[in-house]
Amino acid sequence: MLRLLPSLWDGEGAFARAYGDAVRERLIAVYHGAQARWCEAHGIALTGHPAEPDDLATAAGLHWPGQDTVWRWVLPGETSLTGPESTAPKTAASAARLKGAPAVAEVLGAYGWRLTLDESKWLLDWYLSRGVSTLVMHAFYHSVRGGRAYESEPDLGPHNSWWPHFPALVAYTARVAALYESGTHRAATAVLADPEHVPDAPARELLQHQVDFFYLDPARLTDAAIDAGTLTFGDQRFAAVIDLRPAALSLDPEADAVLKDFAASGGLVLGDTWSLPDLKGHLRTAGLAVDAAPAAPGLRVVRFDGPGGIVHACFNEGEDPIATRLTLPAAPDGVQWLDPFTGARTAAEHVGAQIALDLERRQTKVLTGPAGLPDPPAHLALGATFTLEDWTGEPIRSLTAADPVPIGPGDWAAREDLRRFSGTYRYTTDIELPEGITDAVLDLGDVGEAAKVIVNGTEAGDLLWRPYTLTLRGLLRPGANRIELLVSNSAANYYEGARRPSGLIGPVTLAC
Template identity: 30%
Template sequence: MLENLKKEFLQPLEEFTPIPFWFWNDYLTEEELDRQMLAFKEKGVDGFVIHPRLGLPEEIGYLTDTYFHYVRYAVKRASQLHMKVVLYDEAMYPSGSCHGQVVRENPAFASRGLRMSARESAEEGELLIAAVKREGKTWYFWEGPSGGTIRGVHYGEDDGEAGAPASADLMNPEAVALFLQLTHERYYQELKEYFGNTIIGIFTDEPNILGRCSKEGMIAWSGNFLEDFYRQGGNEQDLYLLFADTDSSEGRRAGERYKRAVYERMSRAYYRQIADWCAAHGVAMTGHPEKSTDIGYLQHFTIPCQDIVWRYVAPEEEKAITGEHSTMGKCSSDSARHRGKRRNGNECFGCCGAPEDPYRFTMEDMKWYLDWLFVRGVNMIFPHAFYYSLRDRRKEERPPEVGMHSSFWEDYHIASDYIKRMCGLLTDSVNQAKAAVLCRSEKLSWEIAKPLFENQIEFNYLEEELLPSCRIENGCVLIRQQRYPVVITDGKDTPETRDFLRRLEESGGTVLVWNAALTAQKIREAVKPAETFLPPARDLRCTCLRKEGTEFLFLVNEGENSVTTNLRLEDGHICQIWDAWNGTIKQLELPVQEMKLSLGQRESLILVTDRGE
């Protein structure tokens, strides 16, 4: 089995190709589409996302016959070149409005919100849903159009511009059904012979309930949503708390009920409808929700994803391991591993240029982001973006360009091969994490994760929602192929979760409650990692993978300086060193239990171990 893995490592498979967002942002010709696709193929890029983008001329209107002339050409040519295509479901983003066509067909399907006012006077299109007496006053709650928009694909349709397309009511199942009819069904009618072979998926992108540039002071709402709120335990008095008091325990409880109601409605109206459509038509539902911590929504995706954008994650200022965005890599990979999904992805590099120069993005920068994703288990890469054109203003739209116009395009095959090797190794492997960190559908604790990362204690986020499908056996939580003898919680558990954790402890497992007294050393003593690193190296990241009977340690230097430490295996030996960036394998003359590690800036390493099993 190891020989097969070595062969795939040295000759990486096309299946694990990067699949870049290909910005169709100018006048299109068959000749230029063909030229660029051949250039992609030459550099080892064996797939792409067709992404209509700002700069597309009005003569090539979205979903028009002219537009589909070029889509059909690109998909047919991709089939001939043995490339894969992911369709994008919007023009431009966020998803759900079909470039404003949903609202043009039915104005009642415009995105909606709720506002609180001390005045008993409605704005145009608003409905009074409640009047609440609080703090000696009567407060009125008005449901109405949010005024939200999306970013369009033609000039004059960007944020704040008069032509920006109207966003749709994504919590209205009828509006979403119309979106599917206008968008997905049209793609299927035009390209059905390619669905499930050349076309492997449809990408939905950060659906925003209120839409962009919505009216101030509104929260997400929809028709009959008050009933959903009540079903979660909310009441009219809670409406006031949603706007005026979010810090008290009463206000937090109201907020939790509201968030749960939104989660249930969005899951039912938007995500589940799209997932069902994709499944029925033989393609994967892929893409990502609006927030980096929205792990609950990912259950609906065939290929769950997140997106690194705006340098929210970066080498500087501890952004790699602090803040909610630092959880997104584990968000998608842990959702996938616990729900039996083979792949998970990331739309990466968007607006991640140098702080002082947004256009500057080097191969070394790309490798840092790739390693950040790989060591967290992400095994599908959607680079953002390859620009069809940089003409005029087009180069200014969400740089950097990371494709054929970049400074490193000549050497891009190195990055393509690296992506293929790492995604291939990560796919169908099982990480050997012994600790589960409990999380909720929209809340992943980076505070708990930070010291675990810094001390090379591997963990996975485990959704409380999944606990009923877990088994407890011999002191371990079992789910899919994972076994967790240790569970870490923030202590804000539901009664059902507390009962589960009690049964785990009775079975011999360990439950740790996160607080100031819980040190990394105490966690390490409970987890008993199979690897020890001395002296500690806070910028070193480590994941232990098992695939086809072989165990691998993937090590990444996530810092800006070299890392030097000593690695000791508690059992077993290190036999080989694999370098995925250069595509080399080194057999050690003698297996070793201890090894001095020295990783320079942006370096990573794979160690093949023999645990003697």
């Protein structure tokens, strides 16, 4: 045995793999398993997360399977779809959904003071769009005195300069999470894989083509029921299985028998040379496919089956707007798009059998049924455009004592006397409008980095990421109007001397 010890550091070697598997199995049995049994005996749900993000086997041993993404391991771009960390939310959701439990994640922790609300929205959507709805936001500090400000920062509470805007993001998260409470998250495809290291490659191709899925432990196959081309686990009904078992797990006669029966009943079983056209074709035939034309690789679509019918949530995970047409199963006439961040509803435009979808960067929309919904507002007919240049800014909140320096539009961090200022400025401007104008689109141009819009004393909404545009309905009036902006910058300017762009940078326009 001694001669094999050096190979433990060769993660690809057979001995290292066997040793790791044995340790993990023992850990599940005597550590997680013991805790789970004690918790169950005392009416407590055990939650937590495995040491590795792609460890489905350990996650499945928790009553509420969870994950934790920290240290800026995952950000918009390649890390969201490539590497073991990219599988974290699907691993937790897969373990949870197959036992009918909620999936949990600790989010936003240890991303540093440079974490933006833009990145925060993206990270929350990254989890929500993959099936994790119980999001524990890390952390809210009682104090950041001394070195506490640099222990797994940032604080998400009052010690952060964008704290006044954070409740809007929390409310959005709660609205999307409620979809998981009111309906059943359904996926029609299962990926049969090594439960200790689920693969990232198929996830990338499936998600970029709007094929939702769950990972499946081969050992669970014998728990399934088979009926007319459907593989059923609890409330999940799979029409297709992609068999990506590694060689060490492929010699399983019982699992092979289940897959054979499933295929004989009309289900689709694909191997490691699987093709997306074959999968999508089968799902279309079964009435379960989501198709986007033109292709939209940044689009994520989640289906919920509830008492009121089928609901689809659409997330823009990319950096560009999405304009496409969706073919969705069971989408009746009269449906509407709901924006869960703003609460705005718009009529869903049918183009033949397709539904038009337009998503701004970072936007989410939910396709809901027509029953009991208010009429969507009329399309805004824009004519005149006003440029708003005359703004007066006064500080109203600061992370530290600050002189009341009045400013106008522009980057306040470029000023030597405000380069370390992190907090909130209130900008005000007045504009005279002619008769007949009550609605408009306000475009703030560039902002560093979040703004709350108040029109004639009424809060109109929060703008926390690009594009900083907001539709104003029924808030403007003929004659004098006052527009206020509460603009907060990055806390990194104060805590780290980062000098990130700050304030109302503009240009600001009002299209009426």
